Amino acid sequence: MDVLSVKLMALLGPKGWIGPEDCQPWQRDWLDQYGEVPLGVARPKSTSEVADVLRLCHAEGVPVVPQGGNTGLVGAGVLGEPGGVILSLSRMNAISSLDLSSGSISVEAGVILGQLHQSLEGTGLMFPMHLGSEGSAQVGGLIATNAGGSHAFRYGMMQDLVLGLEVVLADGTVWNGMRAVQKDNAGYQLRKLFCGSEGTLGIVTRAILKLSPEPKQQFTALLAVKDTSGLLKLASKLRAEGGEFLSAMEFFSDVGLGIALENIPGLVFPLQSRASFYLLVEAGSGSMQVPLDSILNEVMEWGMGEGIVVDGALAQSEAQRAVCWRLREEQPEGQLRLGAQLKHDISVSPGSIGEFLNVANEQCFELLDGVRINAFGHLGDGNVHYNLSPPIGQKDFSGREKEFAVNIARLANDMNGSFAAEHGLGRSKVALADTLRHPIERQLMARFKSALDKKNLFNPGVIVTRGGSL
Amino acid sequence: MDVLSVKLMALLGPKGWIGPEDCQPWQRDWLDQYGEVPLGVARPKSTSEVADVLRLCHAEGVPVVPQGGNTGLVGAGVLGEPGGVILSLSRMNAISSLDLSSGSISVEAGVILGQLHQSLEGTGLMFPMHLGSEGSAQVGGLIATNAGGSHAFRYGMMQDLVLGLEVVLADGTVWNGMRAVQKDNAGYQLRKLFCGSEGTLGIVTRAILKLSPEPKQQFTALLAVKDTSGLLKLASKLRAEGGEFLSAMEFFSDVGLGIALENIPGLVFPLQSRASFYLLVEAGSGSMQVPLDSILNEVMEWGMGEGIVVDGALAQSEAQRAVCWRLREEQPEGQLRLGAQLKHDISVSPGSIGEFLNVANEQCFELLDGVRINAFGHLGDGNVHYNLSPPIGQKDFSGREKEFAVNIARLANDMNGSFAAEHGLGRSKVALADTLRHPIERQLMARFKSALDKKNLFNPGVIVTRGGSL
Numbered sequence: 001m002d003v004l005s006v007k008l009m010a011l012l013g014p015k016g017w018i019g020p021e022d023c024q025p026w027q028r029d030w031l032d033q034y035g036e037v038p039l040g041v042a043r044p045k046s047t048s049e050v051a052d053v054l055r056l057c058h059a060e061g062v063p064v065v066p067q068g069g070n071t072g073l074v075g076a077g078v079l080g081e082p083g084g085v086i087l088s089l090s091r092m093n094a095i096s097s098l099d100l101s102s103g104s105i106s107v108e109a110g111v112i113l114g115q116l117h118q119s120l121e122g123t124g125l126m127f128p129m130h131l132g133s134e135g136s137a138q139v140g141g142l143i144a145t146n147a148g149g150s151h152a153f154r155y156g157m158m159q160d161l162v163l164g165l166e167v168v169l170a171d172g173t174v175w176n177g178m179r180a181v182q183k184d185n186a187g188y189q190l191r192k193l194f195c196g197s198e199g200t201l202g203i204v205t206r207a208i209l210k211l212s213p214e215p216k217q218q219f220t221a222l223l224a225v226k227d228t229s230g231l232l233k234l235a236s237k238l239r240a241e242g243g244e245f246l247s248a249m250e251f252f253s254d255v256g257l258g259i260a261l262e263n264i265p266g267l268v269f270p271l272q273s274r275a276s277f278y279l280l281v282e283a284g285s286g287s288m289q290v291p292l293d294s295i296l297n298e299v300m301e302w303g304m305g306e307g308i309v310v311d312g313a314l315a316q317s318e319a320q321r322a323v324c325w326r327l328r329e330e331q332p333e334g335q336l337r338l339g340a341q342l343k344h345d346i347s348v349s350p351g352s353i354g355e356f357l358n359v360a361n362e363q364c365f366e367l368l369d370g371v372r373i374n375a376f377g378h379l380g381d382g383n384v385h386y387n388l389s390p391p392i393g394q395k396d397f398s399g400r401e402k403e404f405a406v407n408i409a410r411l412a413n414d415m416n417g418s419f420a421a422e423h424g425l426g427r428s429k430v431a432l433a434d435t436l437r438h439p440i441e442r443q444l445m446a447r448f449k450s451a452l453d454k455k456n457l458f459n460p461g462v463i464v465t466r467g468g469s470l
Numbered sequence: 471m472d473v474l475s476v477k478l479m480a481l482l483g484p485k486g487w488i489g490p491e492d493c494q495p496w497q498r499d500w501l502d503q504y505g506e507v508p509l510g511v512a513r514p515k516s517t518s519e520v521a522d523v524l525r526l527c528h529a530e531g532v533p534v535v536p537q538g539g540n541t542g543l544v545g546a547g548v549l550g551e552p553g554g555v556i557l558s559l560s561r562m563n564a565i566s567s568l569d570l571s572s573g574s575i576s577v578e579a580g581v582i583l584g585q586l587h588q589s590l591e592g593t594g595l596m597f598p599m600h601l602g603s604e605g606s607a608q609v610g611g612l613i614a615t616n617a618g619g620s621h622a623f624r625y626g627m628m629q630d631l632v633l634g635l636e637v638v639l640a641d642g643t644v645w646n647g648m649r650a651v652q653k654d655n656a657g658y659q660l661r662k663l664f665c666g667s668e669g670t671l672g673i674v675t676r677a678i679l680k681l682s683p684e685p686k687q688q689f690t691a692l693l694a695v696k697d698t699s700g701l702l703k704l705a706s707k708l709r710a711e712g713g714e715f716l717s718a719m720e721f722f723s724d725v726g727l728g729i730a731l732e733n734i735p736g737l738v739f740p741l742q743s744r745a746s747f748y749l750l751v752e753a754g755s756g757s758m759q760v761p762l763d764s765i766l767n768e769v770m771e772w773g774m775g776e777g778i779v780v781d782g783a784l785a786q787s788e789a790q791r792a793v794c795w796r797l798r799e800e801q802p803e804g805q806l807r808l809g810a811q812l813k814h815d816i817s818v819s820p821g822s823i824g825e826f827l828n829v830a831n832e833q834c835f836e837l838l839d840g841v842r843i844n845a846f847g848h849l850g851d852g853n854v855h856y857n858l859s860p861p862i863g864q865k866d867f868s869g870r871e872k873e874f875a876v877n878i879a880r881l882a883n884d885m886n887g888s889f890a891a892e893h894g895l896g897r898s899k900v901a902l903a904d905t906l907r908h909p910i911e912r913q914l915m916a917r918f919k920s921a922l923d924k925k926n927l928f929n930p931g932v933i934v935t936r937g938g939s940l
Contacts, residue, residue, distance in 0.1 A: 101706060101821025102852070124710070148653050157652070159659060160630060164886070175910050181817040182627070182851045183618050184888035185666050186903055187895055187915045187933050189629060192662035196655050208886075213713045236571060240594070243683040243756040244714045286713040287765050295759050347651040351571025381652045382572070416634070416678075418654035425657055433656055440645050444922070445657045451921040452914070463657050 004060045005040055008085070011052055016043045016091075026067060026086050027078060031336075031343075034075030034427055036082040038065075045091045047166060047174060047205040054203065055172030057085055063457050066199040068141025069112060071133035073343060074426025076198045077141065080461040087203060089140045095119050103211040104163055104180050109140025109204050116209075125211040128155035128247075132329040140204045146196030148422035150248045150328075153350075153380030155212060157422070159195035164208035167194055167201075170453045180208050193448070198424050199459040201452045215284025219245075219292045220315035221300065222324040224275035228354045230308035231277050235350065235379045237302060238281065242295050245283035250328045252278050252376035259374060259389065260327065260334035267330060268323050273311040279379070280328050331376045335387055340396050342388040342404050346412035347421035350382040356415060360386060363407050367400050383421045409436055425463050434465065474530045475510055478555070481522055486513045486561070496537060496556050497548060501806075501813075504545030504897055506552040508535075515561040517636060517644060517675040524673065525642030527555055533927050536669040538611025539582060541603035543813060544896025546668045547611065550931040557673060559610045565589050573681040574633055574650050579610025579674050586679075595681040598625035598717075602799040610674045616666030618892035620718045620798075623820075623850030625682060627892070629665035634678035637664055637671075640923045650678050663918070668894050669929040671922045685754025689715075689762045690785035691770065692794040694745035698824045700778035701747050705820065705849045707772060708751060712765050715753035720798045722748050722846035729844060729859065730797060730804035737800060738793050743781040749849070750798050801846045805857055810866050812858040812874050816882035817891035820852040826885060830856060833877050837870050853891045879906055895933050904935065 001009075001019075009017040018026075018041040028035035039062065044050045057064050063084035067077040079086065089110040097106035103125055107116060113134040116127050131137065131149035141147075143165070148157045155161065164178040177191055184191075194202060225231050235249055254276055261267055285292050293314075303309030315321040335341050348356045357375060364371050370391030377384040386408055390396055397404065409419030409429075413436045420429050434442060446464045449456075471479075471489075479487040488496075488511040498505035509532065514520045527534050533554035537547040549556065559580040567576035573595055577586060583604040586597050601607065601619035611617075613635070618627045625631065634648040647661055654661075664672060695701050705719055724746055731737050755762050763784075773779030785791040805811050818826045827845060834841050840861030847854040856878055860866055867874065879889030879899075883906045890899050904912060916934045919926075 099819060099821060101702075102819035103709075104819060146655050146659065148655075153652065156626075156630070159662060160626070169910070169914075173910050175914060176908060177911065178886065179888060180819040180886045181853075181888050181891070182623065183817040183848075183853045183891040185616050185618075185892055185894045186888055186890035186899070186907060187666075187911075188671075188918055189616065189662055189666050190911070190914060192629060192659055192665075195662075196657075196659050201658075213709060232571075239573075239683060241757060245757075287711060287715075289761050289765050291759050295757050347653040349569060349572035349574060349650040351569060378653075383651075383653045416648065416650045418649060418651055418656050420656035421651070421653040422655055424655045429656070437656060438646060440639070440643050441647065441657075441660070444639075444645060444660060447921040448658055448918065451917040 002039065004056060004062055007056055008040065008042055008053065012042060012044060012049060016045065018043065023086070026070065026088060029075050029078045030071055031073060034080065035078035036080065038079050038086045039083055041086045041088055043088045043091050047168065050087070050168045050203055050205050051172040051174055053087060054168055054170065058171050058455065058457060061455060061457065063460050065459050066140065066144065066203050068109070068138035069133065069136035071137045072141065072145060072426060073423045074428045076424055076426035076459065076462050080427055089138060092205065098123065099180065100125065102180065104208055105211055106178070106206065106208050107139050108206050109138060111139045113137050113139065113142060120211070124214055126214040127209055128212045129158065129161060132332060139207060143195050143204050143207060144197060144199050145424050148383060150250050150378055153378060154247045159192050161210050162191055162195055162207055163210050165191045165194055165204060166206040168203045168205055170455065170458060178206060178208055182210070196424065198426060198462050200449055200463050201458060213286045215286055216288050217285055217292055219283045219296050220321045220324055221281045221296065222270060222313050223279045223281065223300065223303070223309050224271050224273055224311040225277040225279050226308055226310055227276050228357050231279060231379065232351065232354050234279060234303050234308055237299050241299050242283055245285050245292060245295070246380065247284050248280065248282040249379040250280040251379050252328055252331055253374060255372055256331045256374040256376050257327065259338055260330045263334045263337040264330045267326060269327065270313045270320070270323055271311045275310040280324055328376065331374065335374055335389060338389050340390055342397060342401060344386040344405065344408045345421050345423040346386055346408060346417060346419055347381065347383040348412055348415045348417035350379065352415055353379065353382055353384060356384065356411065360408055360411055363411070364388065364404065367403055368398055382417065405432065427461055430461070430463065430465050472509065474526060474532055477526055478510065478512055478523065482512060482514060482519060486515065488513065493556070496540065496558060499545050499548045500541055501543060504550065505548035506550065508549050508556045509553055511556045511558055513558045513561050517638065520557070520638045520673055520675050521642040521644055523557060524638055524640065528641050528925065528927060531925060531927065533930050535929050536610065536614065536673050538579070538608030539603065539606035541607045542611065542615060542896060543893045544898045546894055546896035546929065546932050550897055559608060562675060568593065569650065570595065572650065574678055575681055576648070576676065576678050577609050578676050579608060581609045583607050583609065583612060590681070594684055596684040597679055598682045599628065599631060602802060609677060613665050613674050613677060614667060614669050615894050618853060620720050620848060623848065624717045629662050631680050632661055632665055632677055633680050635661045635664055635674060636676040638673045638675055640925065640928060648676060648678055652680070666894065668896060668932050670919055670933050671928060683756045685756055686758050687755055687762055689753045689766050690791045690794055691751045691766065692740060692783050693749045693751065693770065693773070693779050694741050694743055694781040695747040695749050696778055696780055697746050698827050701749060701849065702821065702824050704749060704773050704778055707769050711769050712753055715755050715762060716850065717754050718750065718752035719849040720750040721849050722798055722801055723844060725842055726801045726844040726846050727797065729808055730800045733804045733807040734800045737796060739797065740783045740790070740793055741781045745780040750794055798846065801844065805844055805859055808859050810860055812867060812871055814856040814875065814878045815891050815893040816856055816878060816887060816889055817851065817853040818882055818885045818887035820849065822885055823849065823852055823854060826854065826881065830878055830881055833881070834858065834874065837873055838868055852887065875902065876905070897931055900931070900933065900935050
């Protein structure tokens with residue numbers, strides 16, 4: 001065993017240090033695309049242990065990759081080259097200091113999102129971030145990714161929900177920014193910069209998160225929608241009539257529905273008719289005096305009158321609500337089980353989704369006739385998961401993977417949008433960023449990286465390739 | 471005339487370059503506390519002229535201080551030492567690309583906030599930032615300050631409202647980050663970092679701002695409230711019953727009301743009774759089906775039943791609404807006209823405002839018996855403008871200015887809050903930051919400064935003192 005491993009094992013004990021022979025559960029990413037054999041997995045149980053690990057690795061020049069629930073989709077939580085240390089935060093999972101009167105809570109980085117949701121049940125407050133992987137995703141990883149999810153257009157992304165942060169820096173020093181206020185203009189917004197830094201600038205160990213009042217009533221409906229243009233008209237009407245109540249406007253296509261129904265046992269489709277698209281609408285209010293059903297039903301009726309909404313069902317119970325949400329949230333898993341797939345995570349301004357889909361679809365069919373386009377995502381913020389499966393009867397993409405990725409990314413970029421909307425750059429999109437974003441932007445990022453991580457030991461190869469050298 | 475002035479005049483023309491003899495309107499800050507004689511005032515009319523100015527100044531090693539509406543309160547928009555160039559953005563005031571379907575707008579940095587509000591009238595959309603100086607404050611300055619204001623707890627601070635940015639860097643290169651999406655995780659959140667950087671990292675020249683649907687109905691009430699504890703109970707009840715509708719919960723004290731009524735002609739107090747505190751409540755909804763008046767009147771009645779609300783008036787017209795808002799917004803001007811004053815801009819978690827006021831008041835009276843405490847601000851986000859006037863019959867603070875500042879700042883800091891909530895650090899609070907914030911935080915900021923402005927030419931002395939050297 002090498003000297004560093006011996007030191008880390010002595011520091012962390014047998015529960016805290018896992019050698020390379022036992023580290024399969026941490027080694028590969030969720031999509032099984034990245035992940036080299038590490039020196040080992042460090043599992044510290046406190047901020048000071050994290051600091052000690054970093055001091056040792058820093059002294060030895062050994063790279064460190066922080067890992068949360070390992071649900072990321074861009075390879076940012078595993079090693080790009082063998083021999084580094086994976087730093088798992090999962091043992092740091094304490095929830096403390098719920099402040100009911102101010103609406104905030106203090107959590108350690110390893111707290112699983114679903115556990116945070118559960119811990120708040122019955123308090124009248126909630127943490128308003130929801131995404132498919134919430135049963136595994138950890139707060140630290142969500143911060144590092146600047147996660148978005150289905151409720152972001154109402155409540156914000158992770159950077160909007162973080163009030164305070166504690167971060168361990170490259171040399172093991174600890175920045176304590178655990179403040180509990182929205183307004184803190186005492187210099188640069190460090191807390192915002194660490195959100196989305198994907199473990200390349202520091203290790204987030206604790207956070208103070210902003211909570212929201214839990215709605216007292218909720219409305220959930222699944223609608224079958226004629227076409228893209230109808231989808232956008234409906235979204236626009238929903239925003240106009242029920243803007244402050246809307247918490248989710250999730251869409252998926254009939255292609256995706258079919259793939260999910262075929263590949264995921266137990267899914268139920270609650271409507272009579274199929275259509276090109278489906279819209280899952282959720283709204284909530286903190287006041288029982290708001291006629292929420294009436295406000296939203298009027299929009300549904302308008303949609304039916306216009307011929308936009310072909311069919312629809314209101315969830316009358318929590319169980320029915322879960323049925324609707326599963327259809328949307330099993331989209332990624334359904335496509336994964338189908339076999340080869342290409343995932344693209346883009347955003348354009350919400351009003352331009354139709355234009356994006358029209359042009360992207362045309363380009364994709366030109367590249368590979370019959371390719372199955374499974375576009376789903378978040379109508380409220382223009383974030384589309386534009387995923388592809390091979391044509392029926394074909395196992396692969398005829399070698400056009402890179403062309404798909406570049407075309408779709410370039411289209412979003414040219415429309416003043418993003419080719420890395422909520423999943424981040426990680427390892428998989430660094431080359432795209434170098435191609436599509438201006439060198440000035442890439443150099444700015446490299447300078448920040450270099451300013452905080454001179455030795456390039458934090459997640460090397462993620463976000464910036466050149467290790468911060470200019 | 472020196473060589474740089476000659477070059478700048480040749481570049482910018484007579485309208486674009488104002489020599490030191492004519493630059494009084496730009497030289498001093500609003501509180502007349504800072505501002506040395508500049509080499510001149512550059513007034514470029516395009517991004518490329520800004521870039522040219524910076525290239526010339528960079529080559530000559532001459533400091534540049536960007537200035538918007540010059541309404542800042544911490545001396546960040548004027549020179550700390552003679553001989554630099556003031557870069558006024560006021561000629562760059564174009565508003566373009568209103569995107570109705572996506573809710574965004576593109577503006578140049580010199581657009582005045584009030585003009586932006588006006589330009590959106592009748593569109594169904596609004597830019598939801600409001601503060602006392604909106605008739606002069608410019609978008610670029612609001613971004614540089616990361617302004618907050620009265621509606622921030624519902625709609626966010628400037629960093630939450632900026633989708634895209636264009637920034638000119640120290641050497642005159644231009645970062646074009648003019649994207650129009652909320653979700654853009656293609657690397658570090660540069661757009662967030664420039665918000666609140668007070669002109670020390672780059673010059674913001676254009677922005678894409680996020681708009682919100684304009685409420686279709688509004689509720690405004692002015693309430694006289696018994697005491698601090700009543701104020702907090704009322705705020706908590708308002709959040710619980712009308713959370714998603716509340717857009718402002720502004721409080722001020724009877725001390726501040728008295729000072730304003732005495733010093734500002736034309737103010738009207740619309741209530742019958744005086745009390746220790748006043749709360750200005752504003753709420754809005756995008757749906758006419760919401761019984762807004764009923765929801766909020768129930769809370770008022772609850773407050774009266776509990777003996778918390780002593781008196782109250784609902785604004786029945788836009789004119790009555792303006793009467794209420796003027797009482798709150800003339801607080802700073804009223805106190806300025808009274809004579810010497812000490813301004814403190816702190817935040818604590820909203821539930822801790824009562825504790826903060828109790829302890830701070832006690833400390834202040836101990837330091838100077840009879841000192842007049844004018845605390846007002848934003849109940850929703852815990853931001854208190856804790857301003858002092860000398861005791862009646864006294865013109866100054868008996869030399870205890872610094873003790874007041876340090877005590878109040880330390881108290882907010884120790885309560886996990888901020889001593890620089892929404893006005894920034896500027897020149898006036900850098901020493902406080904060096905005293906109260908951990909050296910690690912200060913060093914992080916110095917590293918970012920150094921990474922973007924090696925020569926320390928952007929607003930030297932603001933945010934970090936040491937020019938980025940560590």
